[in-house]
Structures are given as structure tokens and as C-alpha cells.
Amino acid sequence: MILLSSATASVLRTGVDRSTSKRSMELLFLSPMYLVVQLSPKESSIRLTQLINCLQYGMRLHEYYFDNLGKKGSSVDAPNLLKKMTEDLGSYEAWENDFKATGSIRGIGWAILYQDSITGRLFNQWINEHETGHPAGGMPILVMDVFEHAYMLDYGLIRADYIETFFRNINWEVLEGRFKAAILLCQ
Numbered sequence: 001m002i003l004l005s006s007a008t009a010s011v012l013r014t015g016v017d018r019s020t021s022k023r024s025m026e027l028l029f030l031s032p033m034y035l036v037v038q039l040s041p042k043e044s045s046i047r048l049t050q051l052i053n054c055l056q057y058g059m060r061l062h063e064y065y066f067d068n069l070g071k072k073g074s075s076v077d078a079p080n081l082l083k084k085m086t087e088d089l090g091s092y093e094a095w096e097n098d099f100k101a102t103g104s105i106r107g108i109g110w111a112i113l114y115q116d117s118i119t120g121r122l123f124n125q126w127i128n129e130h131e132t133g134h135p136a137g138g139m140p141i142l143v144m145d146v147f148e149h150a151y152m153l154d155y156g157l158i159r160a161d162y163i164e165t166f167f168r169n170i171n172w173e174v175l176e177g178r179f180k181a182a183i184l185l186c187q
Ligand SMILES: [Fe+2]
Pocket: 012, 015, 062, 145, 147, 149, 150
């Protein structure tokens, strides 16, 4: 099963390219000239901060997203993560249902499985657009893009079909590696 058509992949890649640090730096220097004309200094500073946050978080989240896709393995490739899911959330199925529900929240953004760096607990969270709702101390384990551009070209309005295909293409070995790295940071 192919997760993304070439057209969708192209849209996403273009989005990532536009979100590179180079582009962020270009905007860092170009935007003030525009914003200063349009807005007060305080307003322009706020707008510029929002823009840079959006670009930088968008770049990083897309990197996580593409890295945790691409292998038709299964959750058994992540035994330590599965054990922790069961401890924290009751069962793998309970986690998966909650993650899919998180990814089905109305709006554009991301569903992310985090591990808390202090308690070590796993939890799912909705990130609105690219920059709103990141939990302090949360370390991303699984990242799913649910902006329209991630699924509408291939699945129309049926986001649930995209999410099902996403799950069939998760690279669980990558998730296990992120989990082990996060555990080291928790200690
Ligand atoms: Fe995206």
C-alpha cells in the first residue's frame, strides 16, 4: 500500500523545502522591512516571532514525520515501546485508538506520541498548525501530519483512510530507537 502519491509527496517536500533554516533566515532579514511599514514595532516583532516559530517547528515536524515512515514492519519491531504503551495506557490497542482519535481532531495540525522527559510517561497530543500546543519536556516518538496537504490529493475528505494507511507504513524500528534515546534522557 502506497501512503502518498507522488503529487502529495511533492507538495509535502516543497513545504519542507520552504521551511528550511535557510528560508527562515531569509525571512528573518526580509520580513522586518515589510512588517515595519505595515505594523507597529511591537506588532511586527510578534508577527515575526510567530512566523519563525511556524517555519522552524514545521521543518522539524516534517523531518520526524518522514523519518517514522517507509517500512512495512509491525509494532513487534518496537518491543520496549509496546511494553511501555501497555504500562501507561492499558494496551497497545488503547493507545492506537487514542492516537487515531487525536489525529481526527477538527482542524489542521499534527498528532504526536510523546514521552515526558521527567516522568517517562507516554501520551498522545494534538499540535495545532505547526507551533501551538507543544508540551514542555515532551520528546516526540511518533509524528503524524494531518494538514489537508498530507491526504486530500489521495483520500479527499476521508482523513480516516489516510490515517489507516499511515499506520500500515510506520517504521517501528525508528520508533523503538527514539524511545530508547528518550529513556536515556529520562535517567
Ligand atoms: Fe505537512
